[in-house]
Amino acid sequence: MPRVRMYLRMITRAFARRISRVLVASLSIIVGATTLSALAIITYTVPEQIARELRSYGANLVVSPAGTQTVRVEDMETINATLAEAGVQLVGYAPYRQDNLLYNQQPLPAMATDFALATVLRPYWSIDGQLPSVAGEVLVGRDLAQRYGFKVGDTISVVAQAEQGVDSEPARLTISGILRTGGTEDAMVLLALADLESLLPSGGRLDMIEYSLLGDEATLESVASTIDREDESVHAQVVKRITRSESGVLLTLRALIWIVSIVIGALTMISVTTTMNAVVSERATELALKKTLGASNGQLVGEFIGEGVILGLFGGLLGAVGGIAVAGLVTQEVFNLNLQASWWVVPVTMTAAALVSGLGTFVTVRRIVGINPAIVLGGE
Amino acid sequence: MDPQTVYTLSGVSRRYGELAALDNVDLTIHMGEWLSVVGPSGSGKTTLMNILGCMDLPTSGTVLLGQERLDRQGERELAIIRRQRIGLIFQKFHLIKHLTALENIMVAQYYHSIPDEVEARAALDRVGLGERAGHLPRQLSGGEQQRVCVARALINSPSVVLADEPTGNLDEANERIVLDLFRQLHDEGTTLIVVTHDAAVAAQGQRQIILNHGRIARVVETEDYARAFGMSEIGEPR
């Protein structure tokens, strides 16, 4: 048997057959790796997604039904006329209607819009495939596609639930593209207003119209109150765009998180060295015995570093998985974003943890050299 | 007949502060000899073994292993001598807990030269534990563990085997097995130095030295010893 194989066998056995001790020893690595990988994901993925959302807020005026009233497609014409009269410049606008369809008895959130208009206001929409161009073509959100295994080109059969509980005839929709936004659209099916209307007639009902207007806040406010006055059934609201300076805050945050990471890294390192020293004391007889068998200090240190690296890879793996989970939770709760899986952190975290743990093991050198087999093995 | 010597100790002392664990010991050990070391607790038996086993150095006096001055060697050189020429057996076994019987033996091969599983298995067979190769130390009885230690001590064919109370923790049956193995080693020409409290075990040796307060108080030589190495007092063979 080659010596390298025996070396690997010794250190992996020390790992596998002492697993409960190993778990305790790698606890600090796991905790450190979880924190660091979660921070890394949040720092590098969230701002990217937020930046995409920033662009999303192309709309700065949103019109929705007032109270229990209904907004209809005709209202859009009136509002557009009002805006033209007020002399504000219209960059873009888009109508939306939301409803639930049924797919295999499961509710399928649907959003209907005018794709040509919506894509102007939501340039961050990223589509694998094509925008729907003919009737019966739809986009499905990434999360939906994942859940049901939808692919571009698939045809799905949906029904609409009518008011009296009588389902409509099944309609066949063709998926022309998968939509990725990082926002709520990811869990929806998007179709043309006319398609939804024929599935589920509503008399041209809309739930929201988004406007992107040129003008300062005061202008927008006055336009909003004009719209409210002109049309009793609608309510116009100015929405604040997230500005560039606010995204600057994200960069500051990123720097801050880096500092926190360095502190956590240092704490993990200290904890690893303490643990490793304890492990050397715990296994002093084993080390002394190996010395009596003729092992050199260098060989013993080499074995410990090998064990340290394995420990790091192991702790790093668990930590990365934990970090992905924590980051997912945080971004969901705090930023209200659906985090895209960040598998890149797994190899990065494992490498970093192996490095920290391997380096941390170097502190044991002095203790290993100091082990005197005559005293350790002779002592009762 | 001109028997060769393995160890030559002259004026060897090992002091711990005021206390002399070994006090001016002169001793010659012959190649192929089976030597028993006896004496009350604290008389310096383990101290002597540590010096012979290259794990400790005397504070004064000289120790020759063959022609080599042990007391002049550094830690690294002593480690090399240990791995190449000495097999050690301890009262408390000292097997590596997370390695199987077979792996424990292969560790000794690993530090000596190259692990050889076939040879390691043969060594386990020799101590009657071929069937237990895959067992961890905690799955073995005390006697079985000690037999693994014997197999480990002889795996690299050392010229000297040092055993400190090898049967101290064993029942009679296992003691017999270990002593049988020692007899085989002795027949093969291995130099055996065995520390023991047990008079019956001590009587197996060709010669007994009785330590007291770090000095050799008495030497008992058997006829067998006289035949093999000649009648001599403590000191040089004729």
Ligand SMILES: Nc1ncnc2c1ncn2[C@@H]1O[C@H](COP(=O)(O)OP(=O)(O)OP(=O)(O)O)[C@@H](O)[C@H]1O
């Ligand atoms: N590391 C040490 N530091 C101080 N004193 C020591 C040390 N090792 C041994 N001694 C002392 O040296 C003396 C001889 O010890 P040694 O271990 O050689 O005795 P022993 O004959 O092996 O006894 P036992 O039969 O109990 O094993 C004892 O008095 C012991 O206390």
Ligand SMILES: [Mg+2]
């Ligand atoms: Mg002793």
